[in-house]
Every structure is written in C-alpha cells, then in structure tokens.
Amino acid sequence: MTLKRVNIGLLGLGTVGGGTLNVLVRNAEEISRRTGNELRVTCAAAKSYDPQQLDGIADVSVYDDAQQVVSDPDVDIVVELIGGYSPAREFVLEAIRHGKHVVTANKALIATHGEEIFAAARDKGVTVAFEAAVAGGIPIIKTLREGLAANRIEWIAGIINGTGNFILSEMRDKGRDFSDVLQEAQQLGYAEVDPTFDVEGIDAAHKLAIMASLAFGMPLKFDETFTEGITRIEPRDVTYAGELGYRIKHLGITKRTAAGVELRVHPTLIPEGRLLANVNGVMNAVLVKSDMVGPTLYYGAGAGSLPTASAVVADIIDVARTMDCPESRVPCQGFQDGAIEDIPVVPMDEIETSYYLRLSVRDVPGVMAEISTLLANAGISIEAMHQYESHSENGRVPLVMLTHHMREKVMNETIRQLELLDVVEGEVVRIRMEHLS
C-alpha cells in the first residue's frame, strides 16, 4: 500500500502535544491501515519541552518561534495545543493566512474567537477542526455535526468538567468538604493551582457555547452563558439530595425554547436513576435530546494527555481526508455559512426549571405553615418538604423543599421574601433541578 504523506506542524509540546506525538507514533500502523495516510510531524514550536517526547520520531525540527511552523511551506496541517486566548489566536490566524488547515484543542479560543477564526478559514478555503475542545476524547463534536445531522436537537445536558465532577463525586462518596477535596484534586493534578475556570463553570461554559453553536446553528455565545460554580455546595446538600433520590452534578445545559436558547452552567439535582447521575470521578458525559432519535448519551474521558490526543488525531485524520475536496467538508459550525441564525439567549430570569431549597428556620410551631402560605401566595407548588428535626442546632433546623417547574424570576423574588421572614435565618440555599426526561 502506498501511503499519502501528510505533514503536521505542532504548536506546543506540553501535555496534549506530547500525547499527540505519542498517539501518532504508537498507532502509526493502525492509522495507516485505516486512512492510507502517513501522518508525520515535521516540525513543532515550544519554548521548552522534554526531548524524550521526540524519541522514535525522525526529522522533527523544533523551533522556539511558532512563526516558523505556521509559515513552513511543507506543513499541511497546523495543530495548536498551546491553550489560552493569546498568542494562540494570532498563531492560528497566521497559520490560516498561510493556507494551513488548523486542528485545535483550545476551547477558550474557539468559544471566544471562533467566529473570527472560522471566517478567516472560509476566506482561505481551509478548515478548522476542534473535536478535542469539548469533552476530551468523546467524539461529541462529530456526533453533533454528523451523527445527529438528521435531527433537530432540542437540548443538551453535559458533565463537561472532570475536575468539578471529581470533587462532587468525592463529596458524595465520602461526605467530604468542597475545599478539602479541591486540595486533593490539586495534589493529584486534576485541578489547576488557580481552579477558577473549573470550579466556577467557565471551562464548562466554553464547551457549552461551542456545543450550542453546533447543535442549533447559532453564533458562539460564551459571553451570554450563565455560570454558577460549585464552591458553595455543602456536604449536607449532597446528603439531603441523596435522601430525596437525587444527585448533584455540575451541568452545562442548553435548550432550544420558543423564547430562544438557554445557556447555563450550574450545580443541578438530577434523579439518581439517570445514567448521567452515575457518571463519577473525572469522567465526562453528554446527554443530547434530539427530535427523531430521542435521548442519546456519550461518555468517556474528558481530559488527559492521551484521551485528548485521541480527539486531536481523529481531527487530523478527518482534515487529511478532505484536504483535496473542499466540497466534502463538514462546515466548522455544522451548518452552512449562510444558515447560521442569531437565536437570542433567554435571560436567566425567564428560564423555567424546578428547585431544591434549603432554609435554616426557627424550631417553633407554625413555621411550616408560614412558609407554605408564602409559597402558595407566590403560586409555587411543592413536590416535597422535609424538616430535619434531628439536625436541630441552636434552636434552628434545616428545612428542605423541592418545587415543581416554575420561572426563575418568581423563585428569585420568593427567595427574597423568604429571607425577610423572622423565622428564616441567613441565606436560602437554592440549587436548580432537572429531570432530563
């Protein structure tokens, strides 16, 4: 079999860059059997790197200047694995300007500068692929753009940040505190020294904005994505939710409604029997509800050197396959350029969902009646209400409630009124709840 040679220039030789070299070397034969291609990394740019990464790979020029890679006339595909907004954006645009196809694992870049990058690629007749940007090794981009192409996608709910899921899984399994588990996650290398992107839902919002764009054929709306982190989840909320038959997961949720598209990342109670509720540790999973096929779920490693590289190399293979056939390429955003519709994002006040509430109330007669009356007057119907008498402390007891479906604006106002009651102490804890059915 004569192999067609495809030349790759790598930007970045860190965790994912090293993994990509690893996959290309270790599975060179399997990849050639599948594709008929010889995928060769001919050059790379890195400020510093471990030379052992290049063992067994012949003739790779390593520069400390990315410019030499993006402008190398022999390079067919530039693979950007630096991460972050800048200079990744400039390098990617420069690569496109030189007529290179681009593969990237950079969710922050695509979520914030995707439109600019896709437009530049369109003008130059090259393609930009970013499977590794969402849910690591799970082929969710391909699924949304191709596998489900016959469907109108209705909503997506995903566990798309492994760090957050590890923390919540540990809190549930071992009754540990958020900050305690976070420290361990940092020691294990699952969480960054500055964990803000992970635990505040920013990383998940990047991925969610990308998925929404591909699912609904709309622009990238990271800036309009609501985020609420998991830092204020307490072990007792995990316990109470469990007793009521729910688990708390940090979900990215996007939904097409008559009013527009919901885009939100927040801790969420989901019924314990759902597959998504049983995705634990650092694993990711994305549940997609489509009109024809119904619910489908995709599960796997959402991060890590080799899983992410698996997605990067799948992209390289796809790009190589259609390199000489522009008309056979799937559009970057999964929809034809002229067909992208600017669907408005539904303001958080207007979303509808159900809620878990935890109040600290005075342990005196009539409290339940007072609170029930307030809720009834607001038109809120309650699915379950539980007062934990045995958890009484200083004359206060926890009161936990689950509401039926309602508008967030009404809930916000109700929480404000509840906090004004004499019998309620401190802030009301509110966690949104989704049945995913």
Place this chain on the structure above:
Amino acid sequence: MTLKRVNIGLLGLGTVGGGTLNVLVRNAEEISRRTGNELRVTCAAAKSYDPQQLDGIADVSVYDDAQQVVSDPDVDIVVELIGGYSPAREFVLEAIRHGKHVVTANKALIATHGEEIFAAARDKGVTVAFEAAVAGGIPIIKTLREGLAANRIEWIAGIINGTGNFILSEMRDKGRDFSDVLQEAQQLGYAEVDPTFDVEGIDAAHKLAIMASLAFGMPLKFDETFTEGITRIEPRDVTYAGELGYRIKHLGITKRTAAGVELRVHPTLIPEGRLLANVNGVMNAVLVKSDMVGPTLYYGAGAGSLPTASAVVADIIDVARTMDCPESRVPCQGFQDGAIEDIPVVPMDEIETSYYLRLSVRDVPGVMAEISTLLANAGISIEAMHQYESHSENGRVPLVMLTHHMREKVMNETIRQLELLDVVEGEVVRIRMEHLS
C-alpha cells in the same frame, strides 16, 4: 442559499421506510441548513404501503417492482429498508451495478453478504453506508470508523438487542419469568412473533460481527460468532446475581487477544455500578475500550421507526457529501481495502473469563467440602460461594459460586465433573461474567 438536489430511491415503505420519509419531510429545513442539500425521495418500491406515509411529499413514484427504483437514471442513492437476506441482496447488488450509492439498515445482509457487497461497490466506485444496521439511532459505526480512528480498539461490549434487554430488565425489576415477559414484549410490538433472532442472540451476533470488522479491520465473521440466548435465565439467577452485586445483561462481546479475536453473544453478569448495567428497557448501549482514549460509551434507542431513520438519514447526508469526491470517503469497513487482515476467531474453548455457577445440591454435611475440593483440584479459585439454606426444597439447596478468571475449556470439564457428583442434582447453570474494566 441554492440547494443541491440529491435524489433518493427507497426500497421498502414499512416501519423504517415510513420513518425515513417522516424524518426527511419534518426536518427538511434543518437538514438543508446543515448540508446545503435538498434530499428528495423521488421513487420508492413497496408491495403494499400506507398512502398516508406520502402525505406532503410531492412527486414520488411508487412501484411494486424494486427493479424500477434501482435502475432509475435520476436516482443518486438507493436506500434499502426491506430487511432480510433475499431479495435485499440482489436489489442492493443491482443498484450498485447501476452505479447507485447504497444506504441500508439491514444488519443480516451486511453481516452475511457485506464482503460481496463492498467489493461490488469498490469496483463501481460507489459507497455503501449502514449506520442504522447496528444499535439503531446511536452513531456507533461513525464512532468506530472515524471518532476513534486514532486508537487501536481493544474490546467492545454492547447491549445491542432492545428486546432482550427489555425482557431482562422486566425480569429483574418485577421478578417475572422469561416467557411471561416475552409474551408482553410481543404484545407491545417489541418482539417478533418468532422471537428467535432476538432472544437467541442472532440479531446481536449480526451487529457484533459488523462492529468487530470495523474495530479491528477484519472480515465479517458472523458465521463464527458464538451465540447463547437468554431463554434459560431464571428469575432466581437474576436475584442471586443482584445479591452478589451484579446484573445480568445479554452482551455482544468482541475482544482482540494474542490468539485472535473473541466474538461471543451470551448472558453476562456485570458489576451493578457500571453504566452498562444501568441501561434498561429497550435502550441499547455500546462500551468501547480503546488504547488511547480508554473506555467510551454510547447510549440510545437501538430500534424503532424514527431512531433508525435518524441513522439512515445521517448516512444519506454523509453519502451525499462525498458523492463527487471518492477520495474523501471513509472505506466501508473503516480500513483501507488492502489493509483488512484475516484475524482468526478464538474458539470458545480457549476464551478466558470468570463465571457464575448455580448448582442444586443435597442438603447434607460435607457438600461444600466435596465441591470445593473438586474445584481446587481443577485449579479453579472461587471469589464467592453462597449456599441458600432458606431456599431448601425437597432436601436440595441452591449453591451459587463466582469464579476468578479461567479458561472456558477447564470450566466445561469442571461442570461435567460436578454433574457426575451424587450430591449435585440436574444440570449446573453457568453464566459468564465480565468486569469490563
């Protein structure tokens, strides 16, 4: 946006044919937004059909002779939804002979005549797509051929027959008998009047042979696939397995080992915490273990009119995209033609797994010792042994054991010896067990 028109000829207007028309009509706009194509069914062949299926679809000629569809010069893609071996095989080959691309949902056809059909397509420069043949609406074919293309796939374990999974789920949830649930499944339309293909694992073996071919780049080996049905599973085995922390699922398993490829469909105990163990009712799921990304799982509806049609139309979209670009097509079996390797199938005697055994033993002292000694002499180590004294009947009690990993040949011989013992009555029940880790 000017749409490119793609003409489709349908063979069969039954459940999936009707669903395909439905998807194409209801989602015509979304599909055009994604693809820039207008996918039009221009003709169809059916012996009998419901004319309402054609409501809202202009200018479809319906023939009772498939020949008129496969030879129609205006048709670009022939979609075969008749099912069964013949005349589906002849129609598909005839369509290829006329230079048509083919999309089919026919697992029996691909599993048994795939090689012949792929060779014919290769000779004519057309493509054959069959996403709907495995796990209905789950895009598992695309995942194996493209999403995981950077990986060496190690093994696959799938719940790939919805009827069987519905029966086992009901048996577990409600303690019902196999035959009782089967009757209900037939009334609900989940099971055929002759349920052999579903409950004996033949349907699953068709799908497994196809997945193995794409995963490992080997010929289709349906004839060499071991099948064991679920007809002899008793409610008490479901209960005992549950008490030991396992669920019984009818799995299709294929594994690449040093000795070759294992290809087997049989009832299987799997740990209750695994996602696959929590896939219930008629739903399907496929767990794929690959070397770089690790385990990934794909879940969704494995049958039904619209879910299957979702996969059929995704294939039509893929075929249309690469219609004018032969070099950008993914090969039918996911590997280049010259790269398919004839890997031998490992005989069942040689596979290694662990086992659940249930014996009916005399309720007398020394039985456990006698059986333990026999097992120890055979070199079998036991993970758990449980005698259900309270289930004693006519002086016999059930004895349940879980073994460690061992060779099937040794287990067969051991079962033969156990059945010769005076203290053991009747046949030993043996169910294979996989940890999927």
